Amino acid sequence: QKEVEQDPGPLSVPEGAIVSLNCTYSNSAFQYFMWYRQYSRKGPELLMYTYSSGNKEDGRFTAQVDKSSKYISLFIRDSQPSDSATYLCAMTQGAQKLVFGQGTRLTINP
Amino acid sequence: GAGVSQSPRYKVAKRGQDVALRCDPISGHVSLFWYQQALGQGPEFLTYFQNEAQLDKSGLPSDRFFAERPEGSVSTLKIQRTQQEDSAVYLCASSSRTQRNEQFFGPGTRLTVL
Numbered sequence: 001q002k003e004v005e006q007d008p009g010p011l012s013v014p015e016g017a018i019v020s021l022n023c024t025y026s027n028s029a030f031q032y033f034m035w036y037r038q039y040s041r042k043g044p045e046l047l048m049y050t051y052s053s054g055n056k057e058d059g060r061f062t063a064q065v066d067k068s069s070k071y072i073s074l075f076i077r078d079s080q081p082s083d084s085a086t087y088l089c090a091m092t093q094g095a096q097k098l099v100f101g102q103g104t105r106l107t108i109n110p
Numbered sequence: 111g112a113g114v115s116q117s118p119r120y121k122v123a124k125r126g127q128d129v130a131l132r133c134d135p136i137s138g139h140v141s142l143f144w145y146q147q148a149l150g151q152g153p154e155f156l157t158y159f160q161n162e163a164q165l166d167k168s169g170l171p172s173d174r175f176f177a178e179r180p181e182g183s184v185s186t187l188k189i190q191r192t193q194q195e196d197s198a199v200y201l202c203a204s205s206s207r208t209q210r211n212e213q214f215f216g217p218g219t220r221l222t223v224l
Contacts, residue, residue, distance in 0.1 A: 004152075006152070008150070032211045034211075034212075036215075041217075041220075042217055042218075043114070043201055043215035043216050043217045043218050044153065044201070044215045045215070046212060046213070046214060046215075049211065049212055088152050088153075090152075092211060094210075094211065095141070095205075095210035095211060096158070096166070097143065097155035097158060097166065097169070098143075098145075098153070098155065098203075098213060099155070100152030100153050100154070101152050102150075102151055102152050103150075103151070103152050
C-alpha cells in the first residue's frame with residue numbers, strides 16, 4: 001500500500017462546477033501538505049501549502065486538512081477550462097522529500 | 111532567470127549509453143531535490159542536497175544513478191548504462207532556507223531509452 005493514495009480519475013466536470021479532489025495518507029509523521037497543478041509536459045506548480053488541520057483559502061481554491069482522519073482535500077470553485085490539468089497532492093515530514101499521490105487528471109468542459 | 115531550469119528538455123539515449131541531466135535551481139536556494147516521474151504517476155523522490163552536501167540518496171534506484179552538486183548551486187544527475195526502465199521525466203526542485211517546505215519545480219527532462 002502506498003503512503004499516499006489519490007484517485008487518478010479522470011474527472012470531467014462542466015465549467016462553473018465545484019471540484020473536489022482528495023488524498024488519504026497512512027504516515028502520521030506527515031506535517032506539511034501541498035497541492036500542485038501540473039499541465040501537460042510541464043513541471044508541477046505549487047498551488048497551496050498548509051500545515052495545520054483546517055481550511056486555507058486562496059481565491060477560488062480551498063485546501064482542507066484533517067489530520068485525525070489522515071485526509072486532505074482541494075476544492076476549486078467556479079471552475080474554468082484553464083483549470084484543466086493534473087492535480088497532485090504531496091506531503092512531507094518537514095524540509096525533506098515530498099511524497100506524492102498519483103495525481104488526478106481533471107478536465108473542465110466549456 | 112526566475113525559476114528552476116533544466117537541460118536538456120528532451121533526451122533520447124540508446125540502451126547502455128550514459129546520460130547527464132542538469133539542473134539550475136532558483137538563485138540562493140540551498141536545498142535541491144531530484145524526482146523521477148513515470149507516465150501517469152506522481153513524482154518519486156530520488157535524492158536531496160543541502161548546499162553541496164548530499165543528505166539523502168535513499169530514492170536512487172540503483173548504483174547506476176549518481177548525483178552531484180559540487181559548488182552548492184548547479185546539480186547534475188548522471189545515469190550510467192541506461193536501461194529502458196529508466197525512461198521517465200526527471201524533475202528538479204529547489205527550496206529556500208526560510209521556506210524549506212515549499213519546493214519549486216523545473217520543467218523536467220524527458221528521457222527516452224530505446
